Amino acid sequence: MKKSFLYILPLLLLFSCKKDKDNTTVTPPSTDTSVTLTPYTIIMPAHFPKMIIPDDNQPYVERIMLGRMLYYDANLSNDGRSCGGCHLQQHGFTTNTMVDGMPVLPHVNLAWYTNFMWNGSKKGTLEDVMLFEVKDFFQADLAKINNMPNYKTLFKKYFGVDNITYKELSYALAQFTRTMISRNTKYDRFMLGTENLTYDELQGRNIFFTEKGDCFHCHINPVMTDNLFHNTGVDSLYAKEMDKGLYNVTGSTNDLGKFRTPNLRNVALRKNYMHDGRFKTLEDVVEFYNSGVRKVNNLDPIMTKPGKENGLKLTALEKFQLVEFMKTLTDPTFITDTTLAPY
Numbered sequence: 001m002k003k004s005f006l007y008i009l010p011l012l013l014l015f016s017c018k019k020d021k022d023n024t025t026v027t028p029p030s031t032d033t034s035v036t037l038t039p040y041t042i043i044m045p046a047h048f049p050k051m052i053i054p055d056d057n058q059p060y061v062e063r064i065m066l067g068r069m070l071y072y073d074a075n076l077s078n079d080g081r082s083c084g085g086c087h088l089q090q091h092g093f094t095t096n097t098m099v100d101g102m103p104v105l106p107h108v109n110l111a112w113y114t115n116f117m118w119n120g121s122k123k124g125t126l127e128d129v130m131l132f133e134v135k136d137f138f139q140a141d142l143a144k145i146n147n148m149p150n151y152k153t154l155f156k157k158y159f160g161v162d163n164i165t166y167k168e169l170s171y172a173l174a175q176f177t178r179t180m181i182s183r184n185t186k187y188d189r190f191m192l193g194t195e196n197l198t199y200d201e202l203q204g205r206n207i208f209f210t211e212k213g214d215c216f217h218c219h220i221n222p223v224m225t226d227n228l229f230h231n232t233g234v235d236s237l238y239a240k241e242m243d244k245g246l247y248n249v250t251g252s253t254n255d256l257g258k259f260r261t262p263n264l265r266n267v268a269l270r271k272n273y274m275h276d277g278r279f280k281t282l283e284d285v286v287e288f289y290n291s292g293v294r295k296v297n298n299l300d301p302i303m304t305k306p307g308k309e310n311g312l313k314l315t316a317l318e319k320f321q322l323v324e325f326m327k328t329l330t331d332p333t334f335i336t337d338t339t340l341a342p343y
């Protein structure tokens with residue numbers, strides 16, 4: 001009796017702090033008809049494009065809670081790792097430590113993605129990429145998970161299964177990660193008309209969103225990535241295997257050096273930039289766009305538009321302003337949101 005109360009406790013806490021659910025109840029695909037799931041309404045920021053949510057994994061408070069438990073649970077791996085151990089909230093769900101020579105990609109607004117990883121090695125829905133994470137990356141031990149009484153009980157109640165498989169684990173993780181939405185940066189508030197930018201931030205914004213800097217063609221507002229692949233002239237020799245980017249996935253020479261555009265939300269909280277973390281500051285990244293772009297065969301045409309054949313030719317002040325603008329993409333609400341933190 002006491003034990004089962006403990007399992008319900010985190011649920012009660014979750015229910016009590018969620019204001020954005022509606023009250024309709026739906027009978028889950030469970031043999032236990034006494035259980036009802038609470039539909040969860042994801043608050044879509046008005047200025048965002050429509051989010052993709054598969055019909056068979058519509059959001060429920062209880063399933064999001066299960067995903068949140070798994071995200072922070074080292075039991076999901078067999079070597080002490082948890083998702084939250086590399087994807088840390090205070091850094092915008094990434095970390096400053098490089099992993100396998102790569103910066104850890106942040107978990108932010110992933111719900112809008114269809115291409116995942118620096119080189120696009122994973123495609124599909126959030127459910128698809130989560131399946132890869134639990135099955136191939138973590139090689140989660142299903143026997144172990146099925147032997148954990150709390151998961152056994154909760155997955156039975158909220159997914160209606162007697163035997164937890166990779167599918168339920170990935171669906172639960174997708175439910176949780178879909179709620180990791182950054183919508184409250186200073187720049188969002190500026191767009192909604194509730195906050196002003198400083199003079200330098202505004203100037204930087206103009207560079208970013210006009211032909212002068214041309215950043216906006218790929219780092220598209222408001223999600224802050226177009227989720228597509230580009231060769232931006234970071235390399236010409238592709239000295240490291242990983243520098244070949246999308247080529248390593250498709251084998252097409254046209255894809256050499258192409259990477260998926262990274263999301264710039266919370267970019268100022270990161271310490272390693274580009275697919276191999278070669279730049280350590282935003283100033284270095286801006287200087288790359290200003291004067292370091294290499295003219296390779298499949299260079300994205302945006303990089304050398306007429307007038308920019310030899311770089312952006314920004315002044316020191318303009319470079320400073322561009323960095324100031326990128327700092328307005330930091331979202332303090334997102335990195336302190338307790339509904340995204342461990343219990």
Ligand code: HEC
Nearest residue numbers: 081082083086099102103104105116117118119129133134
């Ligand atoms: C050891 C550190 C580490 C752990 C633990 C970890 N990740 Fe990651 N994650 C990374 C790295 C590094 C990348 C970038 C890999 C790449 O691009 O090939 C990444 C990328 C991702 C991406 C792609 C994001 C994007 O923008 O395309 C997703 C989704 C993801 N991780 C989910 C998870 C989940 C879910 C877990 C737990 C099951 C997890 N990660 C655990 C290091 C980690």
Ligand code: HEC
Nearest residue numbers: 213214215218230234259260261262273274275285289300
């Ligand atoms: C043609 C598309 C394109 C344009 C235009 C573009 N970017 Fe990028 N950006 C990318 C891609 C792709 C990467 C990743 C490259 C890599 O990993 O080697 C990137 C990486 C970055 C990064 C590093 C992010 C991280 O997490 O590592 C920053 C910062 C950045 N761009 C800012 C800018 C700014 C500022 C401009 C305008 C001056 C700009 N970008 C123009 C596609 C583009």
